[in-house]
Amino acid sequence: MGRWEPNARGRLEQAALELYVERGYEQTTVAEIAGRAGLTERTFFRHFADKREVLFAGAGTLRDDLVSAAAQAPPGAPPIDVVATALAAVAAPFQGRLESVRRRQSVIEANAELKERELIKLASLSAALAETLRERGVAEPAASLAAEAGIGVFKVAFGRWVGEPGGGEFARIVREAVDELKAVAAGS
Amino acid sequence: MGRWEPNARGRLEQAALELYVERGYEQTTVAEIAGRAGLTERTFFRHFADKREVLFAGAGTLRDDLVSAAAQAPPGAPPIDVVATALAAVAAPFQGRLESVRRRQSVIEANAELKERELIKLASLSAALAETLRERGVAEPAASLAAEAGIGVFKVAFGRWVGEPGGGEFARIVREAVDELKAVAAGS
DNA sequence: TAGCTTGATGACAGTCACTGACATTGGCTG
DNA sequence: CAGCCAATGTCAGTGACTGTCATCAAGCTA
Numbered sequence: 172m173g174r175w176e177p178n179a180r181g182r183l184e185q186a187a188l189e190l191y192v193e194r195g196y197e198q199t200t201v202a203e204i205a206g207r208a209g210l211t212e213r214t215f216f217r218h219f220a221d222k223r224e225v226l227f228a229g230a231g232t233l234r235d236d237l238v239s240a241a242a243q244a245p246p247g248a249p250p251i252d253v254v255a256t257a258l259a260a261v262a263a264p265f266q267g268r269l270e271s272v273r274r275r276q277s278v279i280e281a282n283a284e285l286k287e288r289e290l291i292k293l294a295s296l297s298a299a300l301a302e303t304l305r306e307r308g309v310a311e312p313a314a315s316l317a318a319e320a321g322i323g324v325f326k327v328a329f330g331r332w333v334g335e336p337g338g339g340e341f342a343r344i345v346r347e348a349v350d351e352l353k354a355v356a357a358g359s
Numbered sequence: 360m361g362r363w364e365p366n367a368r369g370r371l372e373q374a375a376l377e378l379y380v381e382r383g384y385e386q387t388t389v390a391e392i393a394g395r396a397g398l399t400e401r402t403f404f405r406h407f408a409d410k411r412e413v414l415f416a417g418a419g420t421l422r423d424d425l426v427s428a429a430a431q432a433p434p435g436a437p438p439i440d441v442v443a444t445a446l447a448a449v450a451a452p453f454q455g456r457l458e459s460v461r462r463r464q465s466v467i468e469a470n471a472e473l474k475e476r477e478l479i480k481l482a483s484l485s486a487a488l489a490e491t492l493r494e495r496g497v498a499e500p501a502a503s504l505a506a507e508a509g510i511g512v513f514k515v516a517f518g519r520w521v522g523e524p525g526g527g528e529f530a531r532i533v534r535e536a537v538d539e540l541k542a543v544a545a546g547s
Numbered sequence: 548t549a550g551c552t553t554g555a556t557g558a559c560a561g562t563c564a565c566t567g568a569c570a571t572t573g574g575c576t577g
Numbered sequence: 578c579a580g581c582c583a584a585t586g587t588c589a590g591t592g593a594c595t596g597t598c599a600t601c602a603a604g605c606t607a
Binding site for chain 2 (some may be wrong): 228249250252285286288291297312317320341348352353357
């Protein structure tokens with residue numbers, strides 16, 4: 172048994188989410204989060220760059236998964252299809268966690284600072300996706316446009332999935348949104 | 360002559376931009392901005408919600424112009440064309456101010472907090488554009504997808520315009536990016 | 548085994564963004 | 578002229594975040 176309770180980072184994440192849900196993001200102090208996790212404020216800031224970041228720890232994994240899925244698409248596939256399959260691939264792991272995702276999302280949408288942080292994470296997804304497309308030989312500005320449009324599709328599809336009462340199948344909603352984007356771009 | 364020097368808000372904007380350029384956003388305190396403008400820190404926060412907002416005062420106008428241009432498009436026009444003409448319309452007023460825009464943009468791109476603020480302003484453009492499309496009878500999710508894709512186009516086109524040595528014609532770059540998006544979405 | 552190093556944490560002081568409450572001031576209105 | 582009002586100043590406070598040094602148990606080394 173170690174000197175300290177294990178998984179300090181995970182305890183901080185859980186305590187933060189609980190408190191943000193219970194009393195709201197702004198009404199929660201970092202000292203309270205740390206206290207609930209049995210740690211001090213200073214230790215919180217050793218694990219997370221700021222008070223918002225504790226909600227976005229999984230963003231790096233999502234980006235890696237997206238890049239990996241895009242990189243594995245068949246060579247020579249049209250960029251829009253590379254993006255579509257990559258988005259559907261990263262959508263799948265969300266499927267079993269609708270309630271947990273909804274809780275987190277309601278916290279984010281209640282606070283402008285948290286929305287900002289979410290947007291910059293999505294922008295980093297877009298940048299990583301564009302970079303992957305470029306490595307696959309897609310020229311600019313097609314690579315950035317496909318990536319931006321793809322992340323836009325993801326945002327819209329995510330909103331629909333979280334907003335629908337039953338939830339539905341996220342990957343299917345993503346594919347439908349891609350098809351809808353194609354129709355819109357064609358001028359229908 | 361009034362009791363106070365006129366245009367306090369404008370003086371604060373100018374002082375902030377100068378200081379952000381001179382020594383960087385993080386190295387500038389609000390007290391310094393206010394001091395250069397001949398005001399106090401408290402007055403700064405009466406004019407701007409926070410230290411970032413002073414750089415984004417024009418965002419509301421941009422959104423209004425975008426909505427207005429989209430609303431004036433011919434009835435029944437395809438959503439992608441409504442978006443394209445609206446983007447080209449708001450691009451035009453940027454044309455004469457390339458150097459000023461570049462200076463401001465270099466400040467924003469040097470700081471993550473400022474990037475976040477820019478992204479949420481762009482997201483508000485997207486939301487307003489989607490709302491306008493809905494009022495024109497465009498159904499969901501087509502309205503949101505067209506708006507998201509359109510703002511993505513704007514981001515890419517803006518980056519190209521600011522990045523190119525000579526600058527070029529912003530409205531033309533926007534139209535080319537829309538065409539490129541159409542080609543990408545078609546699976547080229 | 549005694550000592551040294553290391554890594555996670557605590558303690559504490561400090562800066563700065565931001566807020567609430569109240570005071571000040573000079574022009575404008577009745 | 579009295580009073581109101583709008584913009585600003587003053588001041589005290591909260592809380593996010595940082596730098597610095599201390600602590601202490603586990604592991605490594607001689």
